[in-house]
Amino acid sequence: MKLNFLSRNFEQQDFLTRAVIVGAVGVVSVLLGLLLWRLSDFLPLVFGTIILAVAWRSAADALVSRFRVGPGVSLLLVALGIVAAIGLTLTAFGNQLLRQYDEVALDIPAAIALIQHFVEEHPWGRFIEKFVIDVDYSKAAAPVAKQVGAALGAVGNGLAQGLLAIIGAAYLAADPKGHVDAAVMLMPEQHRRKTAVFLERAGVSLRQWLLLQLYVVAMNAVFAGLGLWAFGVPAPLALATISGALAFIPYFGSMIALVIGALVALPHGVDTAALAALAIGAGSFVEGYLITPFLQSRSLSVPAVVLLFFMLVFAALFGGMGVVLAVPATVVLSVAYQVFVRPTEP
Incomplete structure (x- = not known):
């Protein structure tokens, strides 16, 4: 009987210990979440x-x-x-x-005024405005x-x-070495080696990504600029710089650049707007589907689905800057996963 009593006592203490640990982890997680929310900017x-x-x-x-x-x-x-x-x-x-x-x-x-006028004048536009949306565009x-x-x-x-x-x-x-060493020393002793490996690999991966992005931005600007100039689209130099800068944001950047180019050219005619969209879209296609995949094969490549998911998450957490920084952040998180969760070395 005494042994059974002691066994039950130990089991209760073990249960209480686990409960306290789980509760502490939950509280720390909530506090970290609140801290990240407060530091979102x-x-x-x-x-x-x-x-x-x-x-x-x-x-x-x-x-x-x-x-x-x-x-x-x-x-x-x-x-x-x-x-x-x-x-x-x-x-x-x-x-x-x-x-x-x-x-x-x-x-x-x-261009926005032209689109607004077209929608208001078109029968379907009036129908939607009157019976479905009832929006005053002004x-x-x-x-x-x-x-x-x-x-x-x-x-x-x-x-x-x-x-x-x-x-x-x-x-x-x-x-850089002094700051890296300081960051490593802040970690518990048992995690310092992996932290040093993570920081080293993250730096290498970020350098590879930056070099790739430099090519992407330059190629988008050059291809779009040449196409816009050849088609006689107005403001080709400005649109080329916009297209190159937005190419820093995967997927969405090229679509935004295409819309901006079409809007800028629309007051000069629908055919000019189509040519502007064609020039920017063709440049983005050549860069995104022919050149960049070849370059990515020599550097760290993140699956497109994972990248899109993290872009949405970072956009929700940090707004526009989150979208811009989502790709390098995903690269760093990928390195962290490889080092801390699935290490390739003992």
């Missing part, structure tokens, strides 16, 4: 700073290996080279770009204008965050 800035630091350091290391200069000098040379490249580009194409962007800013509202355009105004107002905040990211990236790029 801060985390993308931190991750973007890390990506910028990786790109900066990678370019500087290339200079070190090629010209045998010091790391500090190479970082300074990369920064000066970027500033010089931007300055030369603005000097050569600045006035033309400004004129074309002004044209884009005028053509998009004109009133419906007001929230859009409000959102555009809010976006323009956020430009100043974005510039401030960009400046902070550059300053933070400079510190990280100047001493």
Whole structure:
């Protein structure tokens, strides 16, 4: 009887211990979730700073290996080279770009007005407006204008965050090993080796992804620009830069660029809008289905379904910046899964 009593006592204590552990894990998970929610504006800035630091350091290391200069000098040379490249580009194409962007800013509202007029004049459009939706398009355009105004107002905040990211990236790029060692020392001793392996592999994967994205952005801009220029679409240089920048966002970026190109060309005729969509779509197709898969075969490739899922998740968590940073974040999470969950080495 005494043994049975002791056995039951131990079982109750074991149950209470497991219950306390489960409860503690639940509380910690909730607290971490609340912390992530409160830091929803801060985390993308931190991750973007890390990506910028990786790109900066990678370019500087290339200079070190090629010209045998010091790391500090190479970082300074990369920064000066970027500033010089931007300055030369603005000097050569600045006035033309400004004129074309002004044209884009005028053509998009004109195209929206044309579409609105067509919908209101078409019998089906009047039927939907009267019996189904009952929308006053002039009133419906007001929230859009409000959102555009809010976006323009956020430009100043974005510039401030960009400046902070550059300053933070400079510190990280100047001493990457010191920051990595500090991050490793923050982990429990039994996880330090895997953390060091994860950080090393994540850095390599991010460098591969950045190089691939550089090709993607450049190819989209070049292909779209050549097609728009050949078809005589207005503002080809501005639309090419927009198409290249949006190519940074997989799948959705190319679709947004295609819509913008069609809207800009629509006031100049439906055929011109079709040619603009054809030029941007063809450039995106050549890049996305013929060139990029070949390049991805030599670097880390994330399945398209996983990538789309994480893009939706990061968009819900962090908004527009989440969409932009979803791919590199997925790359890092993939490396973390390989190192911590399914390690390939004992």
